[in-house]
Amino acid sequence: MPAQPPRVAHDWLDNDAGPVVRPYAMTQGxxxxxxxxxxxxxxxxxxxxxxVGADRLQPExxxxxxxxxxxxxxxxxxxxLDLSIGVVRxxxxxxxxxxxxxxxxxxxASQPHDVDVLKAVVNGLRAL
Amino acid sequence: MDSVRSDRNGASSRxxxxxxxLIAGGFGAGKTTMVGSVxxxxxxxxxxxxxxVDGADDTGGVEGKTTTTVTMDFGRITxxxxxxxxxxxxxxxxxxxxxxxxxxxxxxxxxxLADTRRLADCFPSIDYFEQRGTPFVVAVNCFDPDQRxxxxxxxxxxDLDAGVPVVLFDAREPTGARNVLIExxxxxxxxQLTSAASR
Numbered sequence: 585m586p587a588q589p590p591r592v593a594h595d596w597l598d599n600d601a602g603p604v605v606r607p608y609a610m611t612q613g614x615x616x617x618x619x620x621x622x623x624x625x626x627x628x629x630x631x632x633x634x635x636v637g638a639d640r641l642q643p644e645x646x647x648x649x650x651x652x653x654x655x656x657x658x659x660x661x662x663x664x665l666d667l668s669i670g671v672v673r674x675x676x677x678x679x680x681x682x683x684x685x686x687x688x689x690x691x692x693a694s695q696p697h698d699v700d701v702l703k704a705v706v707n708g709l710r711a712l
Numbered sequence: 713m714d715s716v717r718s719d720r721n722g723a724s725s726r727x728x729x730x731x732x733x734l735i736a737g738g739f740g741a742g743k744t745t746m747v748g749s750v751x752x753x754x755x756x757x758x759x760x761x762x763x764x765v766d767g768a769d770d771t772g773g774v775e776g777k778t779t780t781t782v783t784m785d786f787g788r789i790t791x792x793x794x795x796x797x798x799x800x801x802x803x804x805x806x807x808x809x810x811x812x813x814x815x816x817x818x819x820x821x822x823x824x825l826a827d828t829r830r831l832a833d834c835f836p837s838i839d840y841f842e843q844r845g846t847p848f849v850v851a852v853n854c855f856d857p858d859q860r861x862x863x864x865x866x867x868x869x870x871d872l873d874a875g876v877p878v879v880l881f882d883a884r885e886p887t888g889a890r891n892v893l894i895e896x897x898x899x900x901x902x903x904q905l906t907s908a909a910s911r
Contacts, residue, residue: 607757623817623818624732624798624800624814624815625730625731625732625798625818627727627728627730629727655726655727655728657730657796657798659756659786659798660788662756662757663754663755663756663786666757667757668757668758669756669757669758670758688727690729690730690818691818692818696904696907696908697731697820697900697904699901699904699905701729701731701795702820702897702898702900702901702904703901704791704792704795705731705791705795705797705897706894706897706898706901708789708791708792708795708797709789709791709797709890709893709894709897710890710894712750712789712886712890
């Protein structure tokens, strides 16, 4: 992850004021990824290729690659990097085109949930 | 969307299974409290592109579009290394219905939080999940011990289908919120078994 530049306290710029850069400025105005969709609970894993190349990438792209050496869901990425979901999706589309990440979509929505999985969830919740 | 793996290079780590549960209900019904009481809660921004205010479908150009930021609550419960539960507090305002469609896609089910002082607030959520066929339980958040109604009375007042569980609980207590989730997952499992049996 890129080093954070030192922050100077400013009366007008804080969390309540919102981002200074409009979110989709990071994606050059693109609001949808180039190919496919990225489910909120799809998992992203950086590929080995992520260590090399990637000259034209922005800091946010690098941050995503750095955060996804272990499988991480799209929604966790957005929250961890404090980026909006839409922006993360566009950036993930770029990274996938560049071969820097693998994407694992959840099973199709039409499939019923496995009863064994549901039992495991119940047992897990009881053990909390 | 049909492929599970879409890229080369198998990862060395296993990919967990993630299940989505939606926490819905009217404003102030305790959605944030509930997500926070059972899981580590974090904010999630979604910057959504909206079409014109009148809702017309204008695909002509981006000039007429504007974006709006919605912050949702989301929390994760790690059941095992391979199994994670994601809770999403659905945005309350009506104009964010479009977000619900995505959230409920493939969701395990939903918890509709009800406040007996303002029971009508949860009608839209119930209508929505009934129409989509998303399994849900109604959880009555008992803020005020003096104002308790029985689960039966709430079920009648909401005109729920037979079998839809109604649970009384306190969203602030982790065990209460946890029991609601257990109720939901067991209900989903029951529905699954009966639909499998009738096939």
